[in-house]
Amino acid sequence: MMRFGEAICAVLSSKGVDTVFGIPGVHTLELFRGLKRNGITAVVPRHEQGAGFMADGFARTSGRAGVCFLVTGPGVLNALTAIAQAWHDSIPMLIVASTVESSQVGKHRGTLHDTPDIADTLRPYTLFSKNISSIAEFSDSVDEMYDRWRTERPRPVYIGVPLDVLAELVELPSRADTTPEALPEVDTQEMERVAALLATADAPVIVAGGGCRNAGALLADVAERLDAPVVLTTNSKGLLSDHNPLNVNVSTPFEGTQQLLQDADLVLAIGTELSDFEYIATGSTPVRLNNIIRVDIDPSASHQDQETPTICADAAEFLQRLRALLTATPRSLRAARGVDRAAAARRSWTSAYTSDPYYEWVEAFRKGLPDDAIIAVDSAQLAYQAHQFMELPSGATWLSPYGYGTLGPALPMAVGAAIAQPERPVIAVAGDGSSLFTIAELATAVDLNRQLTVVIWINGGYREIEASFDRVEIEPVGVATSAPDFTALTAGLGATPVQVQSPGQLTEALREAAASPRLTVILVEAPEGLRITSES
Structure with a gap:
């Protein structure tokens, strides 16, 4: 037997969590009881907003969950801006928080840290947001979280636990062998159709967003085989080496890159919302893309008023399958025109840079x-x-x-x-x-x-x-x-x-x-x- 808070640490440790961010408070003491025993280090910020941003930076650079232990009410709401940022950029973050005692939930009697409907408050900024009252629920919720992070945009998750429940004695739930939910899979015929369209395009361009953040090598290989310039977005800067001659970098607002996109007879947009924000540096009007194939793990992804069908797929999985279908090396057939097109686009912003x-x-x-x-x-x-x-x-x-x-x-x-x-x-x-x-x-x-x-x-x-x-x-x-x-x-x-x-x-x-x-x-x-x- 162990305290509920200790069991939470044990469940998280079994998933590879070794760091949590948060300021201990009287409502979260039980969460901190099991840290040392489970090999988890607590990093204590000076403000809960800092905890959220630290978890974000940790997740972006490790590829693992950024976990926060927060006091309900002011602690959670202090972190809300950072949670919203993680939602915006699809960063895997877990918020585990105390709530008021079970007998006080929803009664709004002014108990310490009482906040109306905190789980509902966070719901718009999370993949899911819930309060739980058993360790089995917590364990199942964590399993669900990791499964959905694999198959959807990996956005924040909030799990609240009543103060009295955190102190209960519980047994760790037995771990049944489970099969991870499969990634969205593109039909073979659809993949072959896409590969054929790209291989025969005269002037293809790739737009790669934050969804490609773990697929840089695959992206470089596919771009090489297609002889396609690659335009990066705000969330993918650094994904390709700046020495790669096909890399046009984060340059969407500049005239040369806009011309590159307008001249493309086929645009492959992978893991990007194609947000109007990309044009903010110059205030230019977003380019309307004439012929586009969109790949996004979110099937609801859409852009502007274009009714462009989205291929629902993980970016890395899609690129891996596409690479296998691109057996030829079109660059030799096209006399490296992609490199020339990329260089022409780069000239517009390098000229702006040197005069800046x-x-x-x-x-x-x-x-x-x-x-x-x-x-x-x-x-x-x-x-x-x-x-x-x-x-x-x-x-x-x-x-x-x-x-x-x-x-x-x-x-x-x-x-x-x-x-x-x-x-x-x-x-x-x-x-x-x-x-x-x-x-x-x-x-x-x-x-x-x-x-x-x-x-x-x-x-x-x-x-x-x-x-x-x-x-x-x-x-x-x-x-x-x-x-x-x-x-x-x-x-x-x-x-x-x-x-x-x-x-x-x-x-x-x-x-x-x-x-x-x-x-x-x-x-x-x-x-x-x-x-x-x-x-x-």
């Missing part, structure tokens, strides 16, 4: 990155420009949760990534505005006692919003904000602050920080011309 006022800074940032770096980026000017233009080192991983667009995720996501990949250098990039949303997690990063670099771009406030005001000819309001003494603040939280005032200094500071065994915060003073100009 941030060019020297982004290049300095790139030169300072280790080859195997993990980089988590926030909503900040330096990060935006690097995301849109910068070529990544060959072994780097790029974490860019820009679709949901919240402020503050970079630092806690970097903490989660550092835990998931302890041998790799990790870097977070934020602004003087966005960093303040989660700056307290510097203390959590210090607790790790390992290398981690945080770059803070200091430009006097919300420079991107100032530019947005200017574009629509509205006098900027509320964009020039007071900033703390970042040197004193970061040092006070236990980090080593380094001040930078030139691109060359940034490169050198990044290299030194990558070799340091502790947390370094690089404070970059933006030059005149890249700073806030408003007085409000």
Whole structure:
């Protein structure tokens, strides 16, 4: 016999969970009782939003579930923004939370942390959200979660357990052998039809999204066989090497890539929503794709007003089967026209890049990155420009949760990534505005006692919003904000602050920080011309 909370830890451990994120509270003590016995480490953030973002970064870089143990009510709601981000980007996250005692559920008598219908509140942001009252229910729910993560978009799951139930003595349920639910399978004839269409297309293009995040090698192979340029989305930056001549990178908003898509006689869109967000950098109108084959594990996926049938399949499974059918190497027959088409598209955004006022800074940032770096980026000017233009080192991983667009995720996501990949250098990039949303997690990063670099771009406030005001000819309001003494603040939280005032200094500071065994915060003073100009 064991306490219910211990049994939860045992069930999770049997699924390979070895890390949870959360702040212990009087309502979750029983969840923490069984951690050590089951080989699970608790990472304690300074705010539950940080716990959610850490779980997100952990999941993106490990391919495993990011798990949070949270107190009901304020704890869960504090994490809701991070949960919504994980829902938006299809990140596997599990939230296990206490609820009020069984006798108080739904009565709203003002008991500690009582919150109306918390499971219902989270339902729109989760794959499923439920309260349970037996360990068998919990075990079955976890099995369901992992099955559905394999066969659907791997979105967050919420499981609530009443406070009194967590303390009950229970027996672990016996584990019956189960057969995992099969992945959606494309009919053989349909696969052969798709392969034939692609192999005979004169100007095919592949658009690869976040659904391909674990299929980079397969994607590169299929693109090679089809001689097809590959356009990446916000959630797939870094999926292909920037040295691959077919890689057009994250360049949808630029004229050359839009022309590439318009000229394509067949577009293969894999694991992407084809979101209008991809055009936000230039404000251009989304391209209407003339002939498209969509592949998505979500059968309801659709785009604009096009009634394009979606092939319901896992991206990696589809690419593997497609590769097997593409026995010829069309590139030799097409004289490598795909490489030429990709190069023409790249020229439009590389030209924009070299004339960009941030060019020297982004290049300095790139030169300072280790080859195997993990980089988590926030909503900040330096990060935006690097995301849109910068070529990544060959072994780097790029974490860019820009679709949901919240402020503050970079630092806690970097903490989660550092835990998931302890041998790799990790870097977070934020602004003087966005960093303040989660700056307290510097203390959590210090607790790790390992290398981690945080770059803070200091430009006097919300420079991107100032530019947005200017574009629509509205006098900027509320964009020039007071900033703390970042040197004193970061040092006070236990980090080593380094001040930078030139691109060359940034490169050198990044290299030194990558070799340091502790947390370094690089404070970059933006030059005149890249700073806030408003007085409000």
